[in-house]
Amino acid sequence: EPEVTQTPSHQVTQMGQEVILRCVPISNHLYFYWYRQILGQKVEFLVSFYNNEISEKSEIFDDQFSVERPDGSNFTLKIRSTKLEDSAMYFCASRKVLGDTDTQYFGPGTRLTVL
């Protein structure tokens, strides 16, 4: 069964450094999402992406964040200058279409630790 994959599984970085989190969505899906989950808290929506542009973004997704689909398979989340509070699990999700019966499938996540 097709799956969303994410790399790396764990990323440790120093505050102020740039990180890029990578995702390979399910191949015939058209909508892509990033969520994050701070330890012990809810899963929170960051951004959605369709047709090579951002569809919606939350208040969390400020100028430090950017997303890109550099080729036909990868979907990346870049954090330009990481802060301590960026430490969280970051989940990528993809969805085939926006029909009511379609839903999002999540990757296994990248644990980002900012020191």
Added chain:
Amino acid sequence: TQLLEQSPQFLSIQEGENLTVYCNSSSVFSSLQWYRQEPGEGPVLLVTVVTGGEVKKLKRLTFQFGDARKDSSLHITAAQPGDTGLYLCAGDAGSARQLTFGSGTQLTVLP
């Protein structure tokens, strides 16, 4: 801002007991998903409910979507230790159908 309230937050029961988890909101959702999440992993989809009043069964798990599409419940019959995990409800809204998650119910089934 759409919010989903899940209850209870924690639930510890004996093997063989039944339980119900609730997911409530003041907002209407296009659909509602239930996920299960293991520590350090991503949410795994259990079911999607779309129509008000809809009931879906997945073995011993029964999911119901409220008539007004504002609330949902998950009922587990004869719980087993393998059911232990974090259960999340998530409502589907917004133009990009991003998900709004509940805070989760941590279920522990004791043998």
